[in-house]
Amino acid sequence: MSDESVHADLKFQDSDKKEETQMSDKCGGKGSSPASHSQRKTVMILSLLCLLRFIGVVIIGGIFYTSSETEMIKSNQLQSFKEELQRNVSLQQMYNLNNTKEVKNLAAMLQNIATQLCRELYSKDPEHKCKPCPKGSQWYKDTCYSEVSGYATWQQSVMFCSSQNASLLKVKNKDVLEFIRSKMLSNYWLALSPRKDDINYETLSEKMFFSEWFEGSTYDLNTMFCGYIDGVYVYYTECTDLNRIICENPASKVQVESVLNGFADGSL
Template structure:
């Protein structure tokens, strides 16, 4: 009978085993451990670091904005200063140019006045110190004239004028024409170009529009050439080898303003 297993025994055994299993589960097997506090601290530190980074970026952004704004304001002030400076420089340059023009006009006026005054002084004292021509030369407008009463060929007369940095007279306007007429010259070579063919005489007035005034080289005159000379109020042509007087002209020097106020004793000019 001991070996007979009843339903009650099996049920009891099963109940015991179930209790043992439950007890083993409650006592022998441990539940999973809770999350560590270290990881929580690390997560919190990471969050704080991110917040600090965000705050830092915000501060840096604000500083950059403020710095940029300040620099832009400085740049704008510098640009305004530059524009104002350029405007002042332009105004100063214009003012200087206006003054320079006034000075030029004043200088020109003074020069004209000095020239007229000197001309009047030379009428009473031909060798006044203000005279813009060398001694023995006659002053007319902006040129100096001198008669050389030396019997010379046309070529020799031309060389004589060249030796005084002058040339034979060319009558190219009415003012010179009137001046030459007033001199009443008889037999004076003129600066007309030598010609191979003879040319009839003409009135002195007709020479103003003439294209015959000399512009070439006088170093060599081959063969028989004809040269022009003034005789009273006419122009004649004769062989260039004839001997006549010469009248030369050259540009006058500017009249010195200070010299118009200085008198000169006779014999001072060299």
């Protein structure tokens, strides 16, 4: 081959390389290699994953927000229901309290009516079954008076009445004073504190019973004086002397059933 032919071939190859370089420059740079293509795919995948993650976060956030709103609504509804329930309970309690008061008032009124009716029955029959006192006793106001047969010392009388859940005769107020005076009792021990000195007599009065109750031994009473009633006067004698006994104790409540039975029996 001649020198001119070799020179022509080299020139042609150089021109081909220049054209490839120019085409590469026109397309925006050098031609992409296999490595740069793989990098673009990785970037695209990572971008897609980031986008999916972002979408997932948005969806989860939306779900959380919706759930929070739902729970808030339920919580408010529950609070409203609780407050309404508390109001209803308060109203019911007030209603029950008012009913309880009304029932108590009605019960007290019924008790008073029954007591008044029983007194009417008692005035006609002193041993009527509605009487709230032991058989053989006398009912006055809210007290039962029971006379005991026989005689005893003052201390024996106190012990006997105590065994009956009662006490010796005493005057609590002016009404009882008039009641006791009207009975014209004679030689009955009184629930007066024993005294060391003997006096002639005193007029019976409710003020005599205001002093503290005496508590002493038998030995102490051997030299002391105790009071007893005779008509409207109080006399003192040695506590070891013998006198009669009246015990008194609070009357029970009149039983409404016994009064109703009185009506059924034609007692009223």
